[in-house]
Amino acid sequence: MAKVKKQPRPKAITPKGFRDYFGAEVTQRTEMLHAIAGVYHRYGFDALESSAVETVEALGKFLPDVDRPNEGVFAWQETDESGQGDWMALRYDLTAPLARVYAQHRNDLPTPYRRYAMGPVWRNEKPGPGRYRQFYQCDADTVGTASMAADAEICAMLSDTLETVGIPRGDYLVRVNNRKVLNGVLEAMGLEEGAASRDDVLRTIDKFDKVGEEGVRQLLTKGRLDASGAYIDGVGLSEEQAAPVLAFLTSKAADTAGTLENLRAAVGESKIGAEGIAELEQIGALLAAGGYGPDRIEIDPSVVRGLGYYTGPVFEAELTFEILDEKGRKRQFGSVAGGGRYDGLVKRFTGQEVPAVGVSIGVDRLLAALREKGRLATQPTGPVVVTVMDRDRMADYQAMVTELRNAGIRAEVYLGNPKNFGNQLKYADKRHSPVAVIEGGDEKENGVVQIKDLILGAKIAENATLEEWKERPSQFEVPRTDLVAKVREILESQG
Known part of the structure; x- marks a missing residue:
């Protein structure tokens, strides 16, 4: 009789790109989320818990640099007897599920609908240091109004949230821009929607904070040598074509009025660009009326945001204090939250444009920032x-x-x-x-x-x-x- 082969024991290891959270970390996160929820609730937002699983069709093609919807997400096909069936996926953010929820329940929801959501999201991407395939997000969105007051309110609420959880004024900045202004710049360059090099230009603009003005100039034109000595091909624009982009990226002035004036010069005669500048002007005025000055929230043309569904104002919360990286070098902590207006997302379900604006806070990064500031108890208290x-x-x-x-x-x-x-x-x-x-x-x-x-x-x-x-x-x-x-x-x- 053949000897039964012994089954090997499973390896007790965490899957690549995932991690386990123990008592103190879970408690710290819970307490921080409770504090954030308190701010959102005070602003009149209601809680929503949507499904962690969506159809791939509902999630759409909005992950950065991903051509097919089942790339970048954890997806599987539920097949019937004929071998056919829907593709399902774990949500990669909390915004795409909101669009589905609103489209499905819009007749029962108030308009505008103000909701906040907190929970894990999953991305099937290559993991790296500090980059995990599962992480927490904390979102707040207003669906159903085109008023710039909604955008200004989100920015004010983000500012209040950071201060509430322990990031003092002076250690953060909420930076605001408008995708319409960027579209106006691209229009001034002759790059209309659908132009082959448009996405290359957008990706290059997004590198401004890393390579600076001269680096962007080189990448838009002939190319450049990176820090490792490798040559990176440029987009191939002429110096004249690249000029509006550089004018746009360097248009930040000493005050909001000066920045807006520089942006007007950058967009030229573009109607969509002028519309975006007018929206930024409204947001600036509303924030000033609420007491949110440039020490907390400012107009900054270098903010682009990666996701493809933004259609108007975009914003990021950046922590401005310095930390030491793994090599002991000083650097700023960087972004912990971002968002913007996405007026076309619900339209995918309803056929009608539904204006919406929202923000997402990276929970793990914000917790790391609070630890850097010494705002979290390092020693947990047991029973x-x-x-x-x-x-x-x-x-x-x-x-x-x-x-x-x-x-x-x-x-x-x-x-x-x-x-x-x-x-x-x-x-x-x-x-x-x-x-x-x-x-x-x-x-x-x-x-x-x-x-x-x-x-x-x-x-x-x-x-x-x-x-x-x-x-x-x-x-x-x-x-x-x-x-x-x-x-x-x-x-x-x-x-």
Whole structure:
């Protein structure tokens, strides 16, 4: 009889491009999302949870640099008996699903419809350092109004959100531009919609913050050598054709009025360009009326945004403080949020143009920024641990932990092997527990409990002399009836 081949054990590794989130990280994210939701709610936005799975047809072809909809997303085909069926995919953002939701339920929703959504999205892209295939987004959108007041409101709300979660004024800037102005520049260059080199020009413009004015000039014309010495072919425009793009990218002036004047020169006679400038002027005036000056929100022509569905104003929130990269070099933290107006997205479902504007916050990047600023607790606080001195008295310990929980105190009973008390304290230390509760046979007989301040005990053991130890005890014997009151007192003293 042939020997049955033993199945190899599966490898306990995280799939490439994905990661696991543990207690402190999940708690920090939850608390930050709660703070963001509070701002969105205050602005009148309602929560929406849409399906994580959409049809590929509904998601559309809006991922950057992707020609087919099932590239860049995690997709599969649900086949019937004939082998035919819909292609399904995990959502790659929260905006495309909103367009489907609004088109499907528009008769039951108010107009305009203001919603916020938070959750994971998935992109089937090549992973790299800090670049994952699953990440969290936090969106807010207004669907059903063409008023620039909606765009200004989104920018103001983004500014308020950053300050609420702990990014102080002066450490961020919300930068605003308009795709119509860019379209006006392309029109002035003779590159109408559908022109072969138009996408190449757009991609080159998007590199302005990396290569600067001269780098963009070279890439638009004959090409350039990159930092590695490799030669990158240019788009092939003449210097005269490239001039409007460079005028557009360098049109930022000392104030909004000067920037708008420079943009008028860049778009020339273009009607769509003039329309975009007028919209920026409206947004600037509305923000100024609300007290949002250029120290918080400014017009900046270098903002382009990558996704193809933007049709009007676009914006990015950039964090301006410096950090050290992996090589120890100083650099600005960069963008943590972006968005814009996308008046054509719902039209794919309804055949009628429905104006919409929204913003998306990169949750993981914003959390990383808060850690850089020291605005997140680096040491998580675990539960109070009720130790087990006598396994036959587990009911007594459960009664204690129930009292603590009913008083709103996070607590647990040690459920491991109670034989070695030292291991119980090691467990409490690993759980970052602030307090341990001890009741042996003698304590039970005398109606008392021992309560150990683990935080103070660790500090004293680290830094204090014997005399200081005597002056600041870290373990207290109290009547059993004072259990909750003493634990609460210690927790409050720990802050």
